[in-house]
């Protein structure tokens with residue numbers, strides 16, 4: 001299912017997909033253009049009939065966007081990729097482009113808030129039923145399956161509680177009724193986890209997170225086989241238009257050059273931070289896939305190369321203590337974004353997951369004292385000192 005690549009990851013991330021203009025520029029060119037000109041009317045006609053290759057309109061494709069897509073496909077080991085304006089545009093397109101009224105979606109319940117909205121609220125409005133299950137329970141996946149299940153969707157590790165789902169096992173369950181498995185791989189990143197190798201059919205990213213990595217641009221990517229892209233995704237995107245700006249695609253393309261280096265350093269920092277937090281008297285549960293205490297540590301280490309950069313933890317004393325602690329941080333900033341070079345902390349119960357009822361949050365293990373920390377690229381000793389000083393004030 002995955003495509004062999006010619007060069008190793010770091011080489012592909014620096015050179016993959018680059019197409020040079022007649023000027024031979026070293027850095028990839030930014031083609032800020034909405035349209036394209038043709039030598040003759042006959043040439044335009046041929047281009048529209050797909051009789052000759054080339055660009056037609058930047059809602060459909062653009063040279064800078066295409067370079068980003070080609071580089072992402074090489075990284076993922078996918079046959080093809082399409083970039084979108086945001087991660088949510090990618091998730092929405094990946095799910096909706098292959099469904100019609102009467103179909104069924106089976107999904108894990110521990111999801112990024114907006115992903116949960118697509119599956120739970122939006123799809124049913126168009127006659128597409130959905131079932132949400134505890135993704136850690138393979139029997140729940142089997143029980144949730146229906147003959148008309150067309151899409152199985154999951155996020156692993158999940159936001160914000162870092163639940164880990166057995167991707168290979170769920171792929172097998174999905175395929176038993178001919179459903180496609182779509183994996184939101186944002187938390188794991190394309191460096192640390194390869195869902196296509198584990199049996200998934202489609203992988204989606206919010207490129208806004210680690211792929212940009214410096215908190216500048218929104219973007220998304222959908223990756224799969226060429227056949228699936230041609231049959232389902234390409235026309236859906238072309239007609240509905242959630243296109244990424246060539247400028248944003250250029251920023252992402254340049255960021256990919258350092259993705260492998262950054263993600264590994266992020267994960268090393270997060271591992272040290274998680275160990276520090278776990279040993280601290282003012283913290284309760286610390287959830288990080290790389291910790292031995294994580295309930296699915298073995299599975300996480302089987303399907304991920306490292307634990308990623310997100311750590312969730314409880315501060316003893318509930319919401320008030322959590323707020324006092326976060327307000328006392330100096331290096332770590334309060335923000336709901338993640339995957340940034342800057343360490344960012346958020347309180348899911350009052351921000352990213354406030355839309356859920358208290359019971360729904362409790363079912364997901366999102367307590368009032370829980371914080372989600374996206375560990376950045378600062379010197380880890382400064383992060384640990386910042387956390388330690390702020391815990392002293394919680």
Ligand SMILES: *Cc1c(COP(=O)(O)O)cnc(C)c1O
Nearest residue numbers: 086087088112184186206208219
């Ligand atoms: C951020 C995020 C998204 C949405 O991405 P945007 O670029 O913000 O639209 C989807 N899934 C997960 C897991 C995310 O973290």
